Amino acid sequence: MERLTHPTTGLIHHPYSAPQGFDAPMPGVFKASTVFFPTVAALRSREWKDKSAYTYGLHGTPTTFVLEERLSTLEGGLQCVLAPSGLAALALVALALLQSGDEVLLPDNAYSAYKPLFDCELKHWGISYQVYNPMDIADMQARISARTRLVWIEAAGSVTLEFPDIRALVRTCKAHGVLVALDNTWGAGLAFNPFDLQPGMEPLGVDISAHALTKYPSGGGDVLMGSVITRDPDLHMKIKLTHMRLGLNVGANDAEAVLRALPSMPLRYQAHDQSARALALWCQSRPEFAQVLHPALPDSPGHAHWKSLCKTGLGAAAGLFSVVISPRYAQNQVDAFCEALRLFRIGYSWGGPISLVVPYNLNSMRQTWPEHIARGTVVRFAIGLEAVEDLRADLEQALNALLQ
Numbered sequence: 380m381e382r383l384t385h386p387t388t389g390l391i392h393h394p395y396s397a398p399q400g401f402d403a404p405m406p407g408v409f410k411a412s413t414v415f416f417p418t419v420a421a422l423r424s425r426e427w428k429d430k431s432a433y434t435y436g437l438h439g440t441p442t443t444f445v446l447e448e449r450l451s452t453l454e455g456g457l458q459c460v461l462a463p464s465g466l467a468a469l470a471l472v473a474l475a476l477l478q479s480g481d482e483v484l485l486p487d488n489a490y491s492a493y494k495p496l497f498d499c500e501l502k503h504w505g506i507s508y509q510v511y512n513p514m515d516i517a518d519m520q521a522r523i524s525a526r527t528r529l530v531w532i533e534a535a536g537s538v539t540l541e542f543p544d545i546r547a548l549v550r551t552c553k554a555h556g557v558l559v560a561l562d563n564t565w566g567a568g569l570a571f572n573p574f575d576l577q578p579g580m581e582p583l584g585v586d587i588s589a590h591a592l593t594k595y596p597s598g599g600g601d602v603l604m605g606s607v608i609t610r611d612p613d614l615h616m617k618i619k620l621t622h623m624r625l626g627l628n629v630g631a632n633d634a635e636a637v638l639r640a641l642p643s644m645p646l647r648y649q650a651h652d653q654s655a656r657a658l659a660l661w662c663q664s665r666p667e668f669a670q671v672l673h674p675a676l677p678d679s680p681g682h683a684h685w686k687s688l689c690k691t692g693l694g695a696a697a698g699l700f701s702v703v704i705s706p707r708y709a710q711n712q713v714d715a716f717c718e719a720l721r722l723f724r725i726g727y728s729w730g731g732p733i734s735l736v737v738p739y740n741l742n743s744m745r746q747t748w749p750e751h752i753a754r755g756t757v758v759r760f761a762i763g764l765e766a767v768e769d770l771r772a773d774l775e776q777a778l779n780a781l782l783q
């Protein structure tokens with residue numbers, strides 16, 4: 380570049396450019412709205428849909444492309460789109476695939492913040508939903524009609540952690556030509572492969588896997604992000620075009636945080652799993668709890684489905700479980716128990732290092748009280764990375780609060 384007349388311009392247009400090919404453990408953090416083109420012809424002709432070039436920050440950077448590819452590999456998919464939160468990823472699937480007149484089937488134990496999108500927004504666009512019992516294939520099948528466009532599966536289900544027969548649900552949907560989407564946040568791409576549900580046998584898999592990266596991929600309780608992963612290029616393009624039209628984006632520093640946390644995710648997932656199973660077993664021995672819900676417990680709803688689908692050993696379940704506190708304890712006693720916990724903090728979400736507790740009012744969340752859930756107050760624990768002995772001692776000391 381010519382010698383500049385003023386140094387301030389040199390702060391913006393500088394003749395030095397660093398050597399290419401920098402190589403280090405972490406991918407670079409590229410931040411951009413504007414991306415430069417060498418010529419006007421290049422600006423006119425750049426293709427942005429296939430990751431062969433860069434056009435604008437919204438359409439991807441090296442940082443987001445690398446994250447998308449790694450997440451696709453994790454979940455056994457081929458294409459990935461990033462969204463600003465897990466909920467945004469679920470919403471994106473609905474907005475990309477549904478038209479006026481279409482109907483969606485949601486499991487009764489679906490992530491609860493998803494239903495308001497249908498109740499309050501998509502209703503006005505002529506899109507409806509029905510709730511099915513995830514533990515009853517016949518119930519799901521009976522609700523499929525000519526209007527059914529999409530069926531959501533969640534495994535294990537939110538809060539009550541029932542594990543459905545995913546293979547049977549997918550097979551039934553395929554037989555009716557209906558798209559199947561899985562909320563794969565719990566399995567995280569580690570407990571089972573949603574696109575290959577019976578390795579070595581007939582090809583069977585979901586069409587779409589949506590994942591709240593906010594949980595285990597982030598691992599820190601400090602990033603919100605979601606992904607939508609597919610194997611079918613046409614389905615992916617539909618979702619990607621809607622993503623582009625909605626202007627959805629994730630920040631480069633957030634993408635960096637997830638890239639930084641991904642290599643340790645399988646180890647963290649195993650550690651969360653190990654502690655959660657130990658604590659769930661311990662809770663089973665406590666008379667205050669009418670039921671303990673964790674798919675690895677033999678008497679938990681859907682245990683056989685979990686066992687036949689998920690990996691054996693540790694790393695086959697997320698670090699979540701719920702207890703049903705006996706109805707002989709009043710709500711204020713349950714609240715006092717939650718507040719008496721010292722290591723467990725009161726708060727939503729999970730996947731980070733700190734253990735969390737939330738009491739739920741199941742009556743307000745479900746159409747009917749599930750027949751396989753004991754009566755009482757459901758309290759969900761998300762197990763962090765603290766020493767399991769300390770968490771057990773914390774639960775033990777807080778149980779005294781139930782008696783007061």
Ligand SMILES: *Cc1c(COP(=O)(O)O)cnc(C)c1O
Pocket residue numbers: 464465466467490537562564565591592593594603604605728
């Ligand atoms: C947390 C969660 C979501 C939503 O993720 P956010 O990033 O918090 O919006 C969706 N589905 C499941 C199963 C979740 O646990």
